[in-house]
Amino acid sequence: MAVENVPQGCWVPLNKLVEIKLFKCSECEEIPMFGQLPNLKSLWLEGLRNLKAINSSFYGLVNEGTGIIFQALERLVLVEMPKLTKWAEVDSEGASDVQVFPNLQHLEISQCKQLMSFPNHTGSSIKSLIIMETGSMPLTCILKTKLKLLTELCLEGIDDLEYLPDWLLRNNPNLLELRIRMCSNLRELPDGLGTLNSLEKLIIRDCPNLERVADIGAQQSQGSLACLKILEICECKALMYLPCEMAEVQMEARQFKRFAEEKMAHDQEKVLALEDLLYKREEIIPSLTCEIQASQLRCILLNGELPFSSAT
Template sequence: MGEGFFEADGSNEMEAMGEDFINVLLRNSLLQIAERDVYGNVESCVMHDLLHDLATSILRGSFREDEITRVRYVFLKDDSSAVLKNNAKYLRTLLFKDKINGNMFSNFESLHVLTFGSREVEELSNEIKKLIHLRVLDIEQTSIEYLPDWIGELFHLQTLRACSYRLKQLPSTLKNLRNLRHLYIEENVELSAEIGLLTSLRTLKIFRVGDKNGYKIEELGSLNCLKGKLQIDNLEMVRNKEEAEKANLSNKPKLLELYLGWKIGRQGETTNDENVLEGLQPHSRLKNLVISGFGGRSFPSWTRNMEVDDVGQGSRLPLTKLVKITLSDCSECEEIPMFGQLLNLKCLRLYKLRNVKSINSSFYGSVNDETRTVFPVLEELVLKTLPKLTVLKGIESVGASAVSVFPHLQHLTIEDCGVLTRFPTHFWSSLKCLNIFRNRSYKPLADIFQAKLTLLTELWIDVIDDVESLPDWLFYSNPNLSKFTIEQCSNLREIPAGLGTLNSLKELRITDCPNLKRIGDLGVNNHKKVSDPLQLCRSVHARLCCIFHVK
């Protein structure tokens, strides 16, 4: 795209055309997929070995610098003035790993892509503003702190990569780059005012709401081409629902990941948070939702029921595309929304919800003859720092025993839920990884163990004060257990038999259990009991084994 090889037409964007070309190369095995994102989209590719060898053989040879002519693409690790001088008017792409003589840029009249790859670069040469065809500017590997005002004169610039930890602020003239499609910056960089004028933007990772004109949330209203991820911070600056609606999030169908953040630890009135969140309804195609610092006692209707308005149709649409949901630091929230009916939800994380006392059956949604499975594809559930949570209820409707709940749940973490004493007993048979940290009571773990787990590969128990023993069947029923950790359980008295049968065990850690008196039969050496913990380490089939402070 940066080279200008294709342009958007009425039906296709440049990015979509580029993806089509990539897919052609993939289908013909000229490229191979190296990495996908969590949604299955291709993130990076590598060249096929045979194609790489062919290119290498063609390029192999030695040349004098003055013999290299009509070069369009140059990657230089050090200054090679002869190559640059002889090819200045032909160059389309220049990737430079060292400092470069700034006076040379005026000769690169056809340059489309310019990348700096040296921390020694601390400022941009004024000559760069003469590169009227420049489409891509990459300063990520530089030490530049401030971009010059003349950046706003690069009217054809489409991509600005500035994810540099040194960069502090963008210039006010950025608003003049009406063709800018992708802006990459770090979270600490201060955006310039009137970002809403950049209506071609597809990539804007973060927007901080301000209280001055040009920095308010309404700047997002005109950016309906945004795609991928958007993080909106400082939502406490938004006064009401009407102001929040000016962000026009429901009209951004290509936005897949949305982070809505209020300042954590705010003092004073937070009652308008509910109205603001009501006005921030996303499009129904959203796949990842994070809500952080929300100060309302209850979530608004679209969040509570996971349904949003169908724009222009007067109806409601469920957020069925959601794959991941995170609620964090919602300190006044008293109730968890209805998540059980989300057909594609794979990960649910609840952090620091300090006012939630119970998770009720509404959490699962309505159950009827048509809905016999809730949380149908959920793979990971995390409950962390819910200090008032006493109970996670099961389904209470008629015929609940016939309902399948969490049929694909593999990872469960319960941490810092100090008063949790009641947990469903029959949902957990698919678990592979179970982590219970700092929960005082053994009751939730005992409830989970009633499911008689058989697929565990990782088990971590930490700071459970009243646990005295573990189920006798634990090791015999989970032959694929590879990691077993139990720490700071002051009343633990025995480990059940069967450790020696775990041929898959790679890591064993038992620490700070001062009352541990017995480690059960190993299942090896004719089932002879081993009283010495170090002997246990030598007997268990484990490549890494640590036991400390067990006596």
Template sequence: MTAFKKVESFRTVLDFGIGLHRANIGLLSSNHCLRALYIRSSLFSPLNNLSHLRYVSLAMCSVLHNSICGLQKLQILKLEYCGGFHNFFPENMTQLQDLRHLVINKCPSIAEMPRNIGKLRHLRTLKTFVVGSKLEYGLAELHGLSLVGKLHIRGLENVSNEWEAKEANLKSKKELNRLYLSCGGSANSQGSNVSVERVLEDLEPPSTLKSFEMQGYQGRKLSSWMRSVVVLKDLVEVILLDCNNCEELPPLGKLPHLKKIEVRGMKNVKWIDGESYEGVEEKAFPSLEKLSVKNLPNMERLLRDEGVEMVPRLSQLRIDGVLNFEVPHLPCVEELDARRIKAATCFMEGVVENMTCLKSLLIAFMKDLKVLPDKLSSLSALQKLEILGCEELRSLPSSFQRLTNLSKLSIFSIVLG
């Protein structure tokens, strides 16, 4: 880095791991043109005198040096793969009054946000907010922030009271379009008895939300806003993961713009939509294109009452870890990934009868599957067939040769007789 001595007009410096040592930072400090700095190193020198920086990106640093608080003109701070110490952020982060964007990516060991982060009134982007156990690190700090884009609230188990969740005032943040809520599952450090169901109730988002994801929620029932079509009407994507005690899902079939659903780890759920469609003319799941279901052992159907027309646009379906699933009429599905289905024979018969447009079919780890349906040849559009780990399967049906469009056949971990 001796070249620093010769160049005093750098506007951007990228350090990909060699480490900006104290001497080199000292050389940079005389450069009043420097606006952007990227450092990828666990050790770096204090950022003293670099007061003109507008953009700082740090990767793999274990603690944020207090000198960052002196960058009065800093507008963007990005952190990736950072953390390691409980108190990662320095005490005086609220001095960064020009900060617009605090982007935290892939930093699971960061345990709490900067103290009193709500005082950063110009903050617009806060992709991750980690709930701390003390008030000055809690959800109420979000109250006055006009956030845009995506917000991931992590550590909901640390919410100490219902007031704190309501004070976050998510409903007023009309420019939020993606919300991700996650719980660690353990009680908070103060031993609070606050119900996770009441916390969720008070975290109602704006009705303009496009994407909603929730992971680790341990309540039995959903909040009222999660059952409201009015609140959820603009959703395009819903992801619900490991909500083990939950007995229901939102009225997903009635959301007009919903294109993607992913549900995993919900043992008590019997159907993706339990709403009644009696006397309703519109189709269920009118815009749905992708559906992924994993580890829902008791799921029986997509709808509790399947007398209504549904999923006219569904093209990709993945089902994994379901005991008994009644395959409905799905004429538009082109890709099916089916794994660990207990009632495998009945399931496969339903597939060949109800998914006549299939182009790609993967069958995996169906231990009870001994034969494929003879009507497999009715899947005349099938181009790709993969069979993996179906140990009892011994032969392919004689009609198999009539799959004239089949261009790829893969069979793994099977001994055909």
């Protein structure tokens, strides 16, 4: 990868780049050959509102000597590309067994509602997957890689998402955080949810057609959801079934919240009382000072002394 220096007509190598962010480049219509950068670890593309396709040129030149593309990339973020409809596969006709994104750990795709064509090589190394305000096509293609290392999964604003595959939860025992928001057609969460022994945070919000959350009773002997610290289920008006284990957690959370609110209210009363005392103290001190000075003056006068001695 290089940038042409027009005045001098030379090329400047950029092989040491580890991070690139293109932000609000609204007239950009094509992504450069970032796949050629051997040390690139983070690529953030946001606000490329005129971009319609990520073509195969994005991966760079591929030939028989090409073994790995984006070999160091760990973080890839695509945000706010309303015209993006296609993300092409790598053109590997001139090479065999080409690896793409072998070390990708964080993938985020947000506000790309028109994206209907997606590559199948996003890699099984992903630990953090965030899909927001985008159709279900990218998620469907990503899931073909059979992810097994997820620690974070966030799905938001995917209107055509109805179900999550059961294997997705069963195959990711190290999942720590699961957030699902504004998926208007989501009907249920699979029973595999009960196998997430490491899950610490589960948030489900604004899923109006969600009717059922996993039957996790069968997995209780395995300590399912034993690590769960935060459980939030809000604005799921069609929800008809909630496992009793979750209901207990919800109840405990509500009780703790009530206790915390009462404690805060009590502490607030103490703070207000303290502030009142401090305010009164500020009022009393000046008047006490005046009284003390007046008393001192009276004592001096009674003793026949002048309050001020004249210099001789």
